Amino acid sequence: MTNSYKEKLGQGGYGDVYKGKLPDGRFVAVKVLNPSKGNGEEFINEVVNISRTSHVNVVTLLGFCLEGEKRALIYEFMPNGSLEKFIFKEGTSEDNHHLGWEQLYHIFVGIARGLEYLHRGCNTRILHLDIKPHNILLDKEFCPKISDFGLSKLCTRTDNIVSMMGPRGTIGYIAPEVFNRSFGVVSHKSDVYSYGMMILEMIGGKKSIQMEVGASSEYFPDWIYKHLVLVDENELQGLRSKAETNIEKKMILVGLWCIQIKPSDRPSMNKVIEMLEGSVEALPIPPKPFLSSPLRPVPDSVATSSYDSVSITFPTG
Template structure:
């Protein structure tokens, strides 16, 4: 299928991804071969079990898998534009060629939100992803986003709001406060909402050439963007050259700020996020400033002051 693993298209801690071709119809695929030394296969089984339950335009399609003793591989649809990460972290002289327009970025944000809404509400079994980040958002030839990598996902009953979980899942910078410290609240689908908000903030920061790297280690970046929102005249502060683009950028930041509220119940559901993304900008209010690393301060100061936070399930 891969012609002896000839064409490598990606590498990570899990293993290597190769470009391949299905023998029956010649369809191009991505073959994800997991490292033999990585665990006992739990993440592999978890990924197959999770993604095998899905069917959505914004979820990557799993064509098949191989599980033969210590040999484990997943066969996915091929995404010609790679990951979102490659477009927002591109450095060097070619950065302008790789830069996506505000309209495309907005469509990607909407697509990812719809994919997460489906995982949280559209499946018979609710799926919590727990690793939403730019590297796990793949783009097809038309830049339609597809959520990938379900190795850390957790299945739970459709009506279940709080899930039990040992340890921490996710990637630094995108992990919701309650995932690494239960004093912030229970772990639920709202943890994915937080990761989504950080992803959108990073997309906006990269498009504006802001130093979004600090978002991985501190609350400085969200607080910097929050100050931008508070400016009375915020025209073009997001690097947008037209009124329409500026509205798109402002909408993305306003919604992301609601998503990264410290207290899970103050965050909107993904259904509400989709509604906010597609509704009028004038109806969006500025969220309370998030206090990302102080449970005591957050409990006192992070309150729900708008209809955006009314829906908690």
């Protein structure tokens, strides 16, 4: 199927992804799981959880292979790869790594619809718990599709809370309550937090934000709040029209609402869609995000590193 793993598309914590071709001519993405990672839970999660879904903004699992310890997952092929490669990198000038403001806006509306479907549209609620640009794939029309359900959890539609033995996700996107239960319980609002951090990362990357000397340890959402919200619109640089200015401001405001520290203060994904599709003038300024220290010390058994280091870590910082 993969012609002896000839073309590698990418790699993750649980295995590598290769381009393949089915007998009927369709191209596919083949994720070959590393047998030395995990106890098989990620494979079961992918097969069981994603097979429950059917949505334009969720990647389609076409099948799987299982032979002894050898495990592989077969997905629809996404020609434009992951959203991660479209984050602006200093020194990158490739035209195909550029997304316009309107295009970026439609991508994030699509991701929000996909998450809203996972949270409310399935018979069993699915919490993804690893939302980040690497796990958002783009088809040939740049329609976003949520992928990689290896860390996902199921819960009933009436039960908002899930139990976990330890933190899961990617540093920089993980909600505070995943590390420390004193911030709240792990729920669908944990995905909302990750979504908000992803929006702010893409905004920061697109504007090629460089933090001032001496501010490198500043919590990134604090910095973006001060510099991109509490400023006059005329100070927003690099925008060519009023419409683009409104898109940027709307995405910043939505992102900051999504990363509120208390889960109860974050909007649901249904509300996020309303905010994104509504008027920017109707959006209230969110409270300043504040996460300089935990409410109480984080037990070593919960966090994998000190909370101070986590709180200031941001993917583009």
